[in-house]
Amino acid sequence: MSHIIPKVAAVQDISCYGRCSLSVIIPVLSIMGIQVCPLPTAVLSTHLGGFNNLEFYDFTDRMPAFFQHWQREQITFDALYSGFLASEKQIDTVRQFIDEFKRYASLVLVDPVMGDGGKLYSTYTPVMQHKMKDLVSRADVITPNYTEACFLLGKPYQDSEYHPEIIRQWLLRLSAMGPSRVVITGIPHTGGRIVNAGYDRGENAYWEVSGNYIPVRYPGTGDIFASVLLGALLNGASLADSMHRAEQFVTSAIEITYRAGTPVREGVLLEKIVGRLGS
16 A cells, blocks of 8 residues: 555545434544545435435535645545436546546556446436446446346346356456456345355456345445445555455444334444444
8 A cells, every 4th residue: 555544535426414424434434444535425314215305415516626725735546436326427527537536546446336226327318328338348346226227238127036157257247347356235135145246357256145125225335335445455454355244234333223113214223233344
């Protein structure tokens, strides 16, 4: 690493209520010993799920001025990390940012947040899907969920029996787009489990980790998984160990929250469990 404390530029939105995006990314990576430098894409009063008439401020037009200031100050980062992007222009801006800063970063993680449960988010257009594929090609690591993997590959969504050999083919095809390491999260499994599958092209190796299926979908869990994975990788863990740590942490957070019975739209009770990442 180029810094005593690794630095991550996190290109994400700030949802001020609801435990997702930067409000979970910053504490997760910070407690793992990593400095998070946010490049906001937007500021929202709440996240988009389960709230009405939220306030939204689009930051796209200001983003280039921010990272150009970083360039003038000769600020560099050990990793670049992007998540939910809300428009075609925003994806183009993030691509420009990655192109400008990638030569200094040892790791670029793109979480291609496009949809869930077999459906694209309402904001996503065919042009945005195409642009996301271009962004994926610039990454070292990508973390699509099962739905997003389907859309990246042009495959129909099938919530049916798990076929490891098919998922391995998908991992290879996604890696062929550019990233050397791929993790597909939230793969449905008929045995009451949720599977996460990974591939490291450098090692030509595959891994699977799984957790108990809990019948609830909390916002922000994908952000938490990708952040723990990134933190572990930056701290020198293998992809397999990083996946295992991320899966265990997210599963524990969901279980604790489900037992507490708090409103789903508030996300997982991160504050109850985040300290475990510092051990």
